[in-house]
Amino acid sequence: MPDAMAPASPGFAAPSPVERLFNRVFGLLVGLGLGLPHNYLLEVRGRKSGRPYSTPVDVLEHGGRRFLVAGRGETQWVRNARASGQVTLRRGMRREECRLRALSDQEKPAVLKAYLDRFKTTVRRYFPIPAGSPVERFAPVAAGYPVFELLAERATEGHPSSAD
DSSP: OOOTTSOOOSSBOOOOHHHHHHHHHHHHHHHTTOSOTTEEEEEEEOTTTOOEEEEEEEEEEETTEEEEEOTTBSOHHHHHHHHHSEEEEEETTEEEEEEEEEOOTTTHHHHHHHHHHHSHHHHGGGOSSOTTOOGGGGGGGGGGSOEEEEEEEEEEOSOGGGOO
8 A cells, every 4th residue: 555645756657558448438428428427528729739538527616616636746738737727628519618727736636535535436446545634635636637627608508519
């Protein structure tokens, strides 16, 4: 078991080939509107190419606000989202455009704890701290996990071409 007080190494935890396949299939299902209420397809433009990219994510509701947590660290979606400052969340025909606010390391511990406690089955392997740990144990590892608050701008339902 990892040392719970050791700082998380900033970086990226690459998915295995099986996880990549699962993410593709699950992303297709979420894009069709299937999945749990917290599952969304995150769409973001590439910071270099400008092409749209998508990946399935869990949106955390905590304290009346919504957050994206990057359990794998500095992923491509994190880098693209940070560069653009906005993302689109999609679930079936519902699309929601959101601005992002990156949390400071001091703001992250309570959100990281809530994220791990809520989604422990799927994300515990990315944390050196067990679910249910006190919030103070998350401060030393906060820098290794990008966290964004989602600030809704516009939501649409129906065919994507009818959004405007």
